[in-house]
Amino acid sequence: MKSVVLKFVNLVGETGLYRLLCPGRIPVFMLHRVTDGNDNVPGDMTADKLRSYLRYLSSRKYNVLSMEQLWQVLEKGGPIPSKTVMFTIDDGFFDHHDVAAKVFDEFGFPLNFFVITGLLDKHLWPWDDQIAYALNRTELRQVSLQLPSGGEYSIDLSVKNIRQTAREIRNALKKDKQAHIYRWLKEELYHKLKVEFPCNIPPEYQPMSWDDARSLRERGHGVYPHTCSHRILSALVSDEKHQEINEARKRVEQELQYTPEVFAYPTGRRSDYDLADIDELKRAGFKMAFNTVPNYVSQGCSHFELPRFSVPGAVADFIQIVNRFEAMKEKLPNQPMVSRSFLPTR
Structure with a gap:
């Protein structure tokens, strides 16, 4: 109809x-x-x-x-x-x-x-894309993070899919301290998800x-x-x-x-x-x-x-x-x- x-x-x-x-x-x-x-x-x-x-x-x-x-x-x-x-x-x-x-x-x-x-x-590739990249490569289902401001944040990929989880993490980070967001991604998100941070920009995120x-x-x-x-x-x-x-x-x-x-x-x-x-x-x-x-x-x-x-x-x-x-x-x-x-x- x-x-x-x-x-x-x-x-x-x-x-x-x-x-x-x-x-x-x-x-x-x-x-x-x-x-x-x-x-x-x-x-x-x-x-x-x-x-x-x-x-x-x-x-x-x-x-x-x-x-x-x-x-x-x-x-x-x-x-x-x-x-x-x-x-x-x-x-x-x-x-x-x-x-x-x-x-x-x-x-x-x-x-x-x-x-x-x-x-x-x-020099970089977008921080919000870095979130999706990490979630697509982790073998872990549940992870606890400490946000840049010090607050606690939990990920549970056994309950929510990667796309929804990436969106929710992104929205939480948009309201948080952004000064050192790229360092936080590498040292906290990738570290906790046990995903190796790429040395170079991944092929799918290459710039013009x-x-x-x-x-x-x-x-x-x-x-x-x-x-x-x-x-x-x-x-x-x-x-x-x-x-x-x-x-x-x-x-x-x-x-x-x-x-x-x-x-x-x-x-x-x-x-x-x-x-x-x-x-x-x-x-x-x-x-x-x-x-x-x-x-x-x-x-x-x-x-x-x-x-x-x-x-x-x-x-x-x-x-x-x-x-x-x-x-x-x-x-x-x-x-x-x-x-x-x-x-x-x-």
């Missing part, structure tokens, strides 16, 4: 009715990993699935914005074209360049990359190179900073916030020979950044910043809290967002703005 209703909803959406009734809204989509037959790449977004989404947009004459075009729309305050969407992708892994960008190139659509500069420099990033810009894509280390900004003191934001901007400027003015918060919930971070971004010269709160961008949005939808796993859900049905739900009584399936996974 639900699938029949959704099909009807999307058929109505094809008429443009929802866009007409809910004007001035742009869905900005967020990708993380895109696989092209490589079973080692985490996530379930395949190149073929992504291609089908872009084919839908192309066949219906949608305008896919570059970052500069979005800025012009928001800054000038003019009407937002009805058939408008935008795409971003976070972190800077190899598949972003090798797979995702090539799919966008097929359609001539721009993709906006937010890169962890420490990842591209091969700075040469790749330069190639992306030459092909019309955007590349912007996503901090140096992907630590949660709201869990850092002011000097650490300053370093994460300003050094990431500096590295992008050094490598790509331009001054970036757009930023994305690590993991991006509203609890993951604060007003001090926004002030730091403004002092550094940024003009826009994205979170991961699932909603449409509109003229009324703060330029430093621009929302994004995670790209859904089902094409029907994707069409529902594109055609603005999620905005229509605001007008219906007792309806949530966003389905849980559209919430970010990180």
